[in-house]
Amino acid sequence: RKEVEQDPGPFNVPEGATVAFNCTYSNSASQSFFWYRQDCRKEPKLLMSVYSSGNEDGRFTAQLNRASQYISLLIRDSKLSDSATYLCVVNPGGDKIIFGKGTRLHILP
Amino acid sequence: DAGVTQSPTHLIKTRGQQVTLRCSPKSGHDTVSWYQQALGQGPQFIFQYYEEEERQRGNFPDRFSGHQFPNYSSELNVNALLLGDSALYLCASSLTSSSYEQYFGPGTRLTVT
Numbered sequence: 262r263k264e265v266e267q268d269p270g271p272f273n274v275p276e277g278a279t280v281a282f283n284c285t286y287s288n289s290a291s292q293s294f295f296w297y298r299q300d301c302r303k304e305p306k307l308l309m310s311v312y313s314s315g316n317e318d319g320r321f322t323a324q325l326n327r328a329s330q331y332i333s334l335l336i337r338d339s340k341l342s343d344s345a346t347y348l349c350v351v352n353p354g355g356d357k358i359i360f361g362k363g364t365r366l367h368i369l370p
Numbered sequence: 371d372a373g374v375t376q377s378p379t380h381l382i383k384t385r386g387q388q389v390t391l392r393c394s395p396k397s398g399h400d401t402v403s404w405y406q407q408a409l410g411q412g413p414q415f416i417f418q419y420y421e422e423e424e425r426q427r428g429n430f431p432d433r434f435s436g437h438q439f440p441n442y443s444s445e446l447n448v449n450a451l452l453l454g455d456s457a458l459y460l461c462a463s464s465l466t467s468s469s470y471e472q473y474f475g476p477g478t479r480l481t482v483t
Contacts, residue, residue, distance in 0.1 A: 310471070
């Protein structure tokens with residue numbers, strides 16, 4: 262099993278819809294979790310951290326399920342500008358972080 | 371407040387050559403990590419530098435080496451380039467105390483022909 266797995270997509274979603282995608286991780290001792298966003302031919306940028314209690318930032322909600330070893334990202338009222346690749350990032354301990362391959366999201370007008 | 375900067379932006383090299391990529395961290399950051407991102411893949415961790423020493427290393431051969439200078443800037447060197455080394459090379463900086471929150475530079479796109 263890969264350390265961090267994501268559905269590569271693409272997810273083609275009409276503007277205004279809600280979209281959610283998950284990311285699974287293999288190391289049950291993983292400490293910290295993040296979602297990064299990467300636009301085409303640009304660098305990744307931190308979108309949000311994922312806390313045990315879940316967290317929300319505007320239209321974005323991130324949740325952690327330790328029992329099933331996955332994190333999720335929910336985007337409500339999607340905008341055209343949300344089109345990007347969303348990278349799941351896991352810290353398995355220490356200072357190393359592991360990136361998933363990313364999920365491509367296309368918001369359709 | 372300057373973010374992470376990298377140079378050059380693009381580079382074309384021939385198989386067997388050597389390349390040096392450069393990175394300046396975000397102001398106030400002292401830890402630099404390097405990543406390789408092939409097309410359609412997530413970034414793969416190469417190594418991390420702190421206090422001018424390699425602190426951690428991913429699964430990359432010894433052809434990949436690095437250096438960190440007293441001003442926290444860093445270099446990535448790749449020897450004996452292979453076609454498969456063609457990728458976007460990303461530098462990320464972080465505060466030591468929260469080094470999992472990383473700020474990326476725009477990357478150097480290396481093409482090996």
